Amino acid sequence: MTPEQLAELETYSPEELELLERELAARLWQARWDAWTPYPWQIPPGEVETHGMWLQLGGRGTGKTDGCARFMVEHVNGPACDDRLPGGHRMSIIAPTQGDAVESAVNGPSGLKAHDPRVVLRTTVGGTYVRWPSGAEAKLFGAHTPDDVERLRSGGNRCLVWLEEAAAMRHLGPALAHSAMGLRIGPRPHYIASTTPKPRKEIVELLARDDVLTTRGRTRDAHHLPQMMRDKLVKQYAGTRLERQELDGEVLQDVDGALWSWGLLDRGRVGAPMPMSRIVVAIDPAVSNTADSDETGIVVVGIAADLMPDRLGQLQRHAYVLDDRSGHYHPHEWAATALAAYDEWGADRIVAEVNNGGDLVRHTLHSIRPGAPFAAVTASRGKQRRAEPIAALYEQHRVHHVGAFPELEDEMTTWVPGEPGSPDRMDALVWAVTHLMVKAGGGFAAVA
Structure with missing residues (x-):
């Protein structure tokens, strides 16, 4: 900034400075928003039904979190689900732990703040929330302990629920059951989910549902990931069963000869x-x-x-x-x-x-x-x-x-x-x- 520009800023009132700061933040958000180039699997293949789900299955580095974060920001900036609510939206983010929700879904390089720098993380007596300037909010939950699941019972009504790394949740089944009870705001409340696939019963059941739209991404096709990293991951898992799961995003079934299924x-x-x-x-x-x-x-x-x-x-x-x-x-x-x-x-x-x-x-x-x-x-x-x-x-x-x-x-x-x-x-x-x-x-x- 030039000395002349600094001198001009000193003439602004506090109200004018606040308006300027908002304008610059909005421009920064718009610039980041316009620069995003999605993979095909980061775009939902249609409109999700009420209580349905858009499920992103992908290998390492395929941008599963990135796609869901983008979707949630689009949802916040779209039509209000309930005009009576501040900002028109009340959502949830559920991760294996609440700390994972903060680290990955909010603060991470592909999280909400990367898509909308105006997002603010706040912890209050009622829990940890993400809030937008409009007043829209998303409450953060974990699914690691029975107490976490109990908190979902009183988590309030929501218009959108994001399940981050769903297959890694210790209590995925109860998390789905309790969060569904609160999906009742707006004309089409539904889920989005991002995960490296594992053949858990809940994941297999979701894939069999007619109201679950599934997209899949492969690490070898993730061109935003540096080629050196892709080559290293492919070399690490090449020729193993986990190559299909960890890199190709496949849900693998039982292994012949394993003692457990x-x-x-x-x-x-x-x-x-x-x-x-x-x-x-x-x-x-x-x-x-x-x-x-x-x-x-x-x-x-x-x-x-x-x-x-x-x-x-x-x-x-x-x-x-x-x-x-x-x-x-x-x-x-x-x-x-x-x-x-x-x-x-x-x-x-x-x-x-x-x-x-x-x-x-x-x-x-x-x-x-x-x-x-x-x-x-x-x-x-x-x-x-x-x-x-x-x-x-x-x-x-x-x-x-x-x-x-x-x-x-x-x-x-x-x-x-x-x-x-x-x-x-x-x-x-x-x-x-x-x-x-x-x-x-x-x-x-x-x-x-």
Whole structure:
């Protein structure tokens, strides 16, 4: 800005400066808006019906979030859904967690602020909201815990709901059910959704609905993504089953030879656990000591206090998978993460397999918290032999997932005995259920 322009600004009144600021913000928004070049799959293929959905399935870097953010901004700047509302619109954004909604759908490089810099994020007593200058707003929700889902019950009525990374939501089914109850504002309230596809029951059911319009994008066609990045992703997944899911946006079905199937997991899935008599945190430590190594599996499993019928109607003990804290950690980080899970869930002890770093786990835990309860699990050598009894318990309907654990379930449903790879989350699950429900001789235990 020149000295002359600065001098002229000093002559403006506060009201004139505010008007100028609004005008410049509007021009900036219009410039960004006009510069957007969509992929074909970022454009809905028609008008979405009431309570229907536009579902974007795509691989990495295909602009799924970008397309939904653009759609929501267009909706806000379109005809009012209810003239009685400030700005005419009241919407929701639901993500795996509320933090994900803020980070990805609002503040991220493809989020709402990238399409409309006038968007303001506010947290009040009533929750976290995105607001436009017109007064239109979208409330942010997560779908990670039962409490998150309960908040959706009182989330208010909406004209548009955006589901961000729907397949990664732990409680996707209840989130859909409760948010639908509030889709009642305007002439055509509906959903938009963006996700990397996973063969979860809810996703498969959505794809079968007549009122769900689906578009699909492939990473190799995402020309806005740098070629170097596309080449790296293709090289990383080339020749694997996940290439079709993570890059081509396909919903893959069950893997031949895998010990678990999506149908098996869904049949045992529950919304909330029964009262627990025991809870353990199981650790499968990464092989090396860097955060860039394999993941460290950290899974929380409990056993119900009461006996319940199994698949044949016989009263048996049932286990519940409660949490998955796995990730890339240094040793002291995974130990601290496991101890935090131990405290939060009121667990009895932390367990690890004696032949797979059990002593390492004990020593690392005790370096942070001396005397922390620890038990070494002894299981058959070989992943297949130790995993098969646990898969059998699932077949008997004696192991249940509380909500969804997408990364853990991906490992369970894609690992085939005899194939290379280290399914760390699955291994941690196996250690936990083995400790709670499998006898030393290989039979099933009724743990008191």
